[in-house]
Amino acid sequence: MRIDVVTIFPEYLEPLNVSLVGKARASGLLDVHVHDLRTWAHDRHHTVDDTPYGGGPGMVMMPGPWGEALDQTLADGYEAGARRPALVVPTPSGRPFTQETAAALAEADWLIFCPARYEGIDARVTAEYATRMPVHEVSIGDYVLAGGEAAVLVVTEAVARLLPGVLGNAQSHADDSFAPGAMADLLEGPVFTKPPTWRGQGIPDVLLSGHHGRIARWRRDEAISRTAANRPDLLRRADPAAFNRKDREM
Ligand code: ADE
Structure with missing residues (x-):
C-alpha cells in the first residue's frame, strides 16, 4: 500500500x-x-x-x-x-x-x-x-x-496492522475487540502472563486448566462483563449467540 x-x-x-x-x-x-x-x-x-x-x-x-x-x-x-x-x-x-x-x-x-x-x-x-x-x-x-x-x-x-504480512500471526487481530466474528461488539477481557503470582495476586485457575472449552467460555463471560461496565451501548447490539452458546453448559 x-x-x-x-x-x-x-x-x-x-x-x-x-x-x-x-x-x-x-x-x-x-x-x-x-x-x-x-x-x-x-x-x-x-x-x-x-x-x-x-x-x-x-x-x-x-x-x-x-x-x-x-x-x-x-x-x-x-x-x-x-x-x-x-x-x-x-x-x-x-x-x-x-x-x-x-x-x-x-x-x-x-x-x-x-x-x-x-x-x-x-x-x-x-x-x-x-x-x-x-x-x-x-x-x-x-x-x-x-x-x-x-x-x-x-x-x-x-x-x-490489517495488511497481510504486517502482523506475525493472523490470529492476533482475529480476537481483537471490534473484530468481526462471534465476539464482535464485545471488548476483550483481561489477559495474564508469567509469573503465576505477582504481588500476592494469582491468575484465574481456569487459565491453567488446559480445558479449551472452559477457557473460551471464561473469556466470553469476562468480555461480556467488561463490555457491560465500559461500553453498555455495544452490549445492546452484540450478537445474542455470544451469550447463548452450547459450550456455556460445560
Ligand atoms: N481533527 C480535529 N479533531 C479531529 C477528530 N476528532 N478526528 C479527526 N480529525 C480531527
Missing part, C-alpha cells in the same frame, strides 16, 4: 518510522511519503490559510496550496506505479472511524491523507477531488484536536 500525507507539520508524522508501521515500511509492505504543504505556498511567508467567508473565528486552509499539493502528489504516485487513490480527510465533522472503516481502507491500494489545521480546509477541495476518487472524511472521536495529524497516525496504525 502507498500512503501520502500532506501536512504543515511533517515532523509530526515521524512516529510512522517506528514500531509496527516503521517495520511495515522497512519490509516494503507500506510505502509512505510525507509532504510539506508549504512547498505549494507561493508568498514570502508560505501562507496556507485565510479568513473565513461569512466571518467567524479562526482561519480556513486555502484551496490553492492544497490543489497544487494534491495534483503533484497524484502525478508522482501514478508515475511510481500507484493506482486507485482515495483521499482520507480527518475532521471532527467526519464519519466515525471504526474497525470497519479500518478494514475497508486496508483494501485500498493508495491512501492520501489531508490533515487540516485551523478551522479546516476550504470545502471546494474535497468537492473537486470527490469527482475523481473516493473521499473519506473521518473522525477519530467526539473531541476536537488541534489538527488532523494525530488522527493520521491513528488511522495509519489501525489500517497497517
